[in-house]
Amino acid sequence: MFRLFMVLVLLSSTVSAQEAPMTVERMAEIIVTIDPEANVTPNGFELTLEDIPVLIVVSPAADRMRALVPIASVEDVTPEEMLRMMQANFDTALDGRYAVAQGRVWGVFIHPLSALEREQFLSGIAQTVNLARTYGSLYTGGANVFGRGDSGEIYRELFEDLIGRGQDI
Numbered sequence: 001m002f003r004l005f006m007v008l009v010l011l012s013s014t015v016s017a018q019e020a021p022m023t024v025e026r027m028a029e030i031i032v033t034i035d036p037e038a039n040v041t042p043n044g045f046e047l048t049l050e051d052i053p054v055l056i057v058v059s060p061a062a063d064r065m066r067a068l069v070p071i072a073s074v075e076d077v078t079p080e081e082m083l084r085m086m087q088a089n090f091d092t093a094l095d096g097r098y099a100v101a102q103g104r105v106w107g108v109f110i111h112p113l114s115a116l117e118r119e120q121f122l123s124g125i126a127q128t129v130n131l132a133r134t135y136g137s138l139y140t141g142g143a144n145v146f147g148r149g150d151s152g153e154i155y156r157e158l159f160e161d162l163i164g165r166g167q168d169i
Contacts, residue, residue, distance in 0.1 A: 021114040022121065024058050027065070030118060031056065034125075034165045050158065052129050063114050069107040069128040071135050074100055081136070088131075088139035095120075096127035096141040107131030122162040129158065 020026070031038045031045050038047035044065075045056040055068040077085075085098035085105070099108045109124030127141035134140050142159070 019117050022065075022116040022118075023114075024060055027056070027058065027113075027121065030121060034122070034162050049125065049129050049162075050133070052132050054125060054128065056125075058113060060113060063112050065111055065113045065116060067109040067125050067128050069132045071098075071105040071107055071132045074103050074105060077105055084139055085135075092138070092140040093131060094127055094141035095124055096131045098131060098135075098139075105135070107135075119163065123159060126159045126162055 028040070028045065031047055035047035035049060038045050041055075044058040047054050047056070052069055055070075056065065057068065058065045089097050095111075096107055096109045099106045107128040107130075109128050111120065111124060130140060130142040142156070
């Protein structure tokens with residue numbers, strides 16, 4: 001009986017320590033904290049970070065979200081750049097990915113909505129912004145870059161800035 005009690009106590013404390021499921025409303029609170037000028041759209045949000053436009057598309061019915069950053073016109077991408085993006089998707093883009101849609105190259109972060117935690121969301125946004133910033137050079141989402149370079153520190157600075165803006169959420 002004591003063991004069962006202890007297991008229940010441990011389980012209840014673990015559950016209460018976890019974040020509440022992500023909702024569109026909670027996501028809006030986080031977004032407005034990191035960009036007070038953000039706009040609500042019929043399918044999500046538009047914001048700007050580091051002078052880079054970020055689109056957030058949300059589908060609560062499908063329990064999905066995606067953050068998108070436009071990078072370049074597909075017409076301007078060389079075969080070598082396309083290969084480099086695919087290599088980056090394997091090792092340096094991290095949770096963000098390079099993608100092609102509607103004639104554009106995008107930096108994207110895709111995740112189930114309800115399972116998304118605040119820091120994962122902020123990290124995903126930071127990674128997509130970094131994919132745009134490092135396109136044509138390092139092709140990286142930021143932290144945990146394999147090899148040498150400055151991008152890890154660039155990512156950490158942006159991520160820490162985003163975390164600091166929404167500390168109360």
